[in-house]
Amino acid sequence: MAEMREEIREFILKEFLPGEPAESLTDDVELVSSRILDSLATLKLVTFLEDSYGVEFAAHEVGAEHLDTIDRIVAFVESRKG
Amino acid sequence: MILEYTEEQKSLRETLLKFARQELNDDLESRDREQVFAADLWKKMGEMGIPGLAVSEEYGGGGLDPLSTAIALEALGQGCWDGGLLFSLCAHMLPCAVPIDKFGTEEQKRKYLPGLCDGSLIASNAMTEANTGSDAFAMTTKAEKDGEHYVLTGNKIFITNAPVADLFVAFALTDAEKGFHGGVSCFIVEMDTPGVSCSRKIEKMGIRTSPFGEISFQEARVPAANMLGGEGAGATMFTHSMDWERALLSAIHVGAMERLLETATTYARTRSQFGRPIERYPAIREHVARIKAHLESSRLMVYRSADRLEKSRSVSQDAALSKLFVSEAFVDAAERCIQIHGGYGFTTEYKVERVLRDAIGGKIYSGTSEMMINIVAAWLGMGSGT
Ligand SMILES: Cc1cc2nc3c(=O)[nH]c(=O)nc-3n(C[C@H](O)[C@H](O)[C@H](O)COP(=O)(O)OP(=O)(O)OC[C@H]3O[C@@H](n4cnc5c(N)ncnc54)[C@H](O)[C@@H]3O)c2cc1C
Numbered sequence: 323m324a325e326m327r328e329e330i331r332e333f334i335l336k337e338f339l340p341g342e343p344a345e346s347l348t349d350d351v352e353l354v355s356s357r358i359l360d361s362l363a364t365l366k367l368v369t370f371l372e373d374s375y376g377v378e379f380a381a382h383e384v385g386a387e388h389l390d391t392i393d394r395i396v397a398f399v400e401s402r403k404g
Numbered sequence: 405m406i407l408e409y410t411e412e413q414k415s416l417r418e419t420l421l422k423f424a425r426q427e428l429n430d431d432l433e434s435r436d437r438e439q440v441f442a443a444d445l446w447k448k449m450g451e452m453g454i455p456g457l458a459v460s461e462e463y464g465g466g467g468l469d470p471l472s473t474a475i476a477l478e479a480l481g482q483g484c485w486d487g488g489l490l491f492s493l494c495a496h497m498l499p500c501a502v503p504i505d506k507f508g509t510e511e512q513k514r515k516y517l518p519g520l521c522d523g524s525l526i527a528s529n530a531m532t533e534a535n536t537g538s539d540a541f542a543m544t545t546k547a548e549k550d551g552e553h554y555v556l557t558g559n560k561i562f563i564t565n566a567p568v569a570d571l572f573v574a575f576a577l578t579d580a581e582k583g584f585h586g587g588v589s590c591f592i593v594e595m596d597t598p599g600v601s602c603s604r605k606i607e608k609m610g611i612r613t614s615p616f617g618e619i620s621f622q623e624a625r626v627p628a629a630n631m632l633g634g635e636g637a638g639a640t641m642f643t644h645s646m647d648w649e650r651a652l653l654s655a656i657h658v659g660a661m662e663r664l665l666e667t668a669t670t671y672a673r674t675r676s677q678f679g680r681p682i683e684r685y686p687a688i689r690e691h692v693a694r695i696k697a698h699l700e701s702s703r704l705m706v707y708r709s710a711d712r713l714e715k716s717r718s719v720s721q722d723a724a725l726s727k728l729f730v731s732e733a734f735v736d737a738a739e740r741c742i743q744i745h746g747g748y749g750f751t752t753e754y755k756v757e758r759v760l761r762d763a764i765g766g767k768i769y770s771g772t773s774e775m776m777i778n779i780v781a782a783w784l785g786m787g788s789g790t
Contacts, residue, residue: 337785354585360790361541361584362782365643369717381507381641382634385586 326375327396333370334392338363349393354386364389371395377402413472417479423452424483432486432613436758439605439612441568442489450523454480455497458652459505463517470648474655474710478703481659485755487762488613494653495564495614496520499645500527500573504592507633507641512592516571528569530560530593530619531642537562538775539790540575541584541639545621547576547591552628554578554591556599556621564769566617567605570595573645574621575638588638592630599624610761647720649770650727651709657734657766658706661699664741664759668692672744682744691740698733705729721783728776731766738763 331347338358339347353359359367367389368379377399379388388398409417427448435442449455458473459465468476480490501520504512519525536542545558556576563572572593579587593600604618633641669692672683682688705726712719738760742749749756767773778789 338787359585360788361639362779362788364585364639365717365720366783372717379640380634381637381644382586384640385636386582387586389585 323396323400326399327392329374330371330392330395330399334358334367337366337370347392349396350391352390353392354390359389367395371399375399375403409475413475416468416472416476420452420454420476420479421483424480428480428484428486428489432758433752433755435486435613436488437612437752439607439615441492441613441615442486443568445486445489446492446523446526449493453521455493455523456501456517456521458497459501459517459521463505463513464521465501465505465517466521470652470710470713471707474652474706477652477655478659478662478706481656482662483659485663485758486613487656487660487759488611490656491611491653491762491765492526492565492614494649494656495529496527498648498652499529500571502648503573503590503632503641503645506644507637508592509629511629512632516592519570525570526565526568528563528565528572528619529645530563530566530572530574532560532562534559534561538772540642541588543575543577543588545574545576546580547578547589547626549578549628550625553625554589554628554631556591556593556624556626559603559618559620561618562606562616562769563619564614564616566602566619567615569602572600572619573632575642576621578635582636584639586636586639588642589635590632590638590641591626592632593621593624593626594630597624597626608765610758610763610765612761643717643720646770647713647723650723650776651706651713651719653766653770654702654706654726654730655710657730657763658699658703660759660763661695661702661734661737664737664756665692665695665699667756668695668741668744675746688744691744695737695740698737702726702730702733718783721780724771724776724779724783727766727770728773728780731763731773734763734766735760 368384428445453466456465457468457476461467531540533543547554547556574591574593575588578589599622601620602617603620672688673681675682709722709726712722741756748754782788
């Protein structure tokens with residue numbers, strides 16, 4: 323789980339926050355309201371999560387509720403992995 | 405990725421090409437001039453099950469996979485000169501019938517799909533608003549929950565098929581604060597719902613036989629059972645629809661380019677100037693060769709993105725890439741075809757000028773070329789550009 327958390331952090335930093343220090347992206351940074359995740363970034367992140375962890379987001383699950391912070395993302399992916 | 409058709413794909417292609425050539429070209433010049441949607445040709449397509457080609461068989465569809473759907477649409481595009489009619493077909497099937505099939509409840513599928521597949525119902529996808537086109541999720545149309553209904557209020561513009569539609573697949577805000585991230589929902593709205601009206605038919609430059617218009621929802625009460633994909637599913641639904649539209653509408657353009665190539669080569673062979681057929685002149689040969697190069701690359705891109713639909717969300721990149729390339733290749737091919745025809749090509753009698761007018765819209769609808777560039781760049785890791 324810790325490994326997954328770091329992979330997700332690394333992906334977000336690399337894709338959407340190039341050049342930002344890793345420390346600035348803590349587990350509770352709000353990705354949606356801070357506009358780090360705009361529409362295209364969100365789709366890329368969801369694709370990454372689905373491809374990397376074999377989970378599937380239902381149509382209504384692609385939203386702030388499951389994607390707003392690294393904590394929420396990890397919780398959602400964990401709950402789906404069973 | 406296959407490069408050879410299966411036996412079924414071959415016979416599908418032949419049947420639809422023949423059908424389109426024989427049945428779908430009546431009276432086009434005057435219909436284009438008068439902006440008339442061909443209800444009779446739509447009916448003929450319905451009898452063949454064409455409006456439901458990509459829908460599951462159990463609900464009356466053809467059950468084709470996306471690649472076979474691309475091959476079918478390409479054949480129609482090759483055989484039929486009526487770009488507007490085929491655009492209406494795609495606007496009906498790709499962002500309406502297909503999402504109902506993929507995301508609808510059993511009840512929604514049973515109620516709407518058989519009619520959508522046999523063409524007795526016409527559907528229309530309603531997203532764009534007067535102030536929100538490329539930035540579609542900044543919409544203002546809202547849907548407020550009231551008991552077992554949602555009350556829709558707002559206006560949508562440039563809605564293909566609206567003047568002839570029986571139902572809309574419409575997007576509205578169910579939570580303005582969340583916006584793209586779970587705040588937009590999708591509804592199946594029947595045209596005869598009180599408060600729904602098509603307020604204006606809009607004239608346009610090309611694809612004129614495909615009607616489009618402005619629709620208005622004035623406190624239209626839509627049953628909660630008509631929500632498609634669950635509350636907040638709008639972003640996924642719309643992305644899915646756009647992927648399908650970008651990948652598969654382009655198949656029509658590939659077919660049309662094949663038709664342009666046939667027209668161009670035939671004319672170049674039969675038209676003589678300076679005592680020789682113009683096909684001998686290098687400048688003319690270059691036009692033809694470039695149309696062919698565009699056609700073949702477009703076909704490969706369309707087949708590839710069609711084949712990847714439903715396999716990964718990253719198909720959004722392939723679909724955007726092929727939409728960007730094919731729509732521009734189509735405009736280029738139409739211009740070259742007119743050029744080969746000289747003065748005759750510029751007249752309305754020679755039908756190639758209409759293809760150019762039809763083609764230009766391809767760089768705007770389903771997301772503009774500029775937005776396709778943003779999507780491709782974002783997938784290449786360059787940020788969203790907004
Ligand atoms: C023939 C036709 C049929 C249509 N059918 C439908 C339909 O059935 N349903 C529906 O909902 N809509 C439909 N539309 C609407 C269509 O989707 C929009 O017109 C399109 O998305 C562009 O929006 P807009 O017209 O508001 O232009 P704008 O978004 O205002 O764009 C104006 C210009 O700015 C550029 N631009 C905007 N943002 C950016 C950016 N971030 N980066 C770079 N450039 C940018 C655009 O590319 C364009 O060149 C249709 C349109 C046409 C022409």
